[in-house]
Amino acid sequence: MVKVADIVNKLNARIVCGKCDLDRKLEFGFASDLMSDVLTIDTENLLLITGMNNLQTIRTSEMLDISHIIFVRDKKASKEMQELACEHGIALLECGYSMFRACAALNELGLKPVY
Amino acid sequence: MEFRFEIEGGNFSKAGTASSEVKKILKQLNVDPKIIKRTVVSLYEAEVNVVAHAYEGEMNVEIIPDKVSVTIQDKGPGIPDIDQAMQEGYSTATPKVREMGFGAGMGLPNIKKNSDQLNISSKVNVGTIVEIVNYLK
Numbered sequence A: 001m002v003k004v005a006d007i008v009n010k011l012n013a014r015i016v017c018g019k020c021d022l023d024r025k026l027e028f029g030f031a032s033d034l035m036s037d038v039l040t041i042d043t044e045n046l047l048l049i050t051g052m053n054n055l056q057t058i059r060t061s062e063m064l065d066i067s068h069i070i071f072v073r074d075k076k077a078s079k080e081m082q083e084l085a086c087e088h089g090i091a092l093l094e095c096g097y098s099m100f101r102a103c104a105a106l107n108e109l110g111l112k113p114v115y
Numbered sequence B: 001m002e003f004r005f006e007i008e009g010g011n012f013s014k015a016g017t018a019s020s021e022v023k024k025i026l027k028q029l030n031v032d033p034k035i036i037k038r039t040v041v042s043l044y045e046a047e048v049n050v051v052a053h054a055y056e057g058e059m060n061v062e063i064i065p066d067k068v069s070v071t072i073q074d075k076g077p078g079i080p081d082i083d084q085a086m087q088e089g090y091s092t093a094t095p096k097v098r099e100m101g102f103g104a105g106m107g108l109p110n111i112k113k114n115s116d117q118l119n120i121s122s123k124v125n126v127g128t129i130v131e132i133v134n135y136l137k
């Protein structure tokens, strides 16, 4: 289990969406830019790591009860994405790292792969 | 209970609004979260298919105490070979759809996986009807 606060520190991330509980612990990570892929995942306590920054990233997370998304490669969450995420209690983080670097760092922190 | 939602073909910014409404309703009815997830993932895949592949459509939802039955019906190009469309990886999605993060040919197999009953019927150049049933207990 990895604290959201530790993720924020390790990845030098910005919290962009309001109610982000820094003490919340996450267990798994799944990295993809392909929402088709993400939609096949059924894992709780999951951090989604993605460079796909559109409304469907938020919608996909809503359907899957994903509570935390980190955008890599300096992708920004638009105002609309932030609003939709807030409405569904999804916390959004942004970081400048590449997908690979972010995943390596998260692995070091102890976030587990789904498969 | 019965509900009806419209689906706009081609409009990715609205894709998922119908499935989102259904999720809200199932939550209010205190349905098991695992069953809600299975159901809304199926609905969302079918809704995105209308947005990605068809011109316009609607989602009709019927909820009775032990099951939810949903029909997603569209006007569109239809599916010439449904068995082929059900194969993982088969996709005719446009580059625009792929840019949105879809079009990997995994949607229909994923609906199959997440539904208790799935029935697809289609007429080329007319449209497609996807019927999904999930038991709530």
Ligand SMILES: Nc1ncnc2c1ncn2[C@@H]1O[C@H](COP(=O)(O)OP(=O)(O)O)[C@@H](O)[C@H]1O
Residues within 6 Å of the ligand: A036, B049, B050, B052, B053, B054, B074, B076, B077, B078, B079, B085, B086, B090, B091, B092, B093, B102, B103, B104, B105, B106, B107, B108, B109, B128
């Ligand atoms: N509502 C629809 N109208 C027309 N064609 C469809 C529809 N739904 C699915 N299809 C066809 O079936 C294929 C496979 O669908 P799916 O498994 O969801 O993959 P994807 O949407 O990623 O292409 C699509 O590429 C398309 O050719």
Ligand SMILES: [Mg+2]
Residues within 6 Å of the ligand: B045, B048, B049, B102, B103, B105, B106, B107, B108
């Ligand atoms: Mg699809």
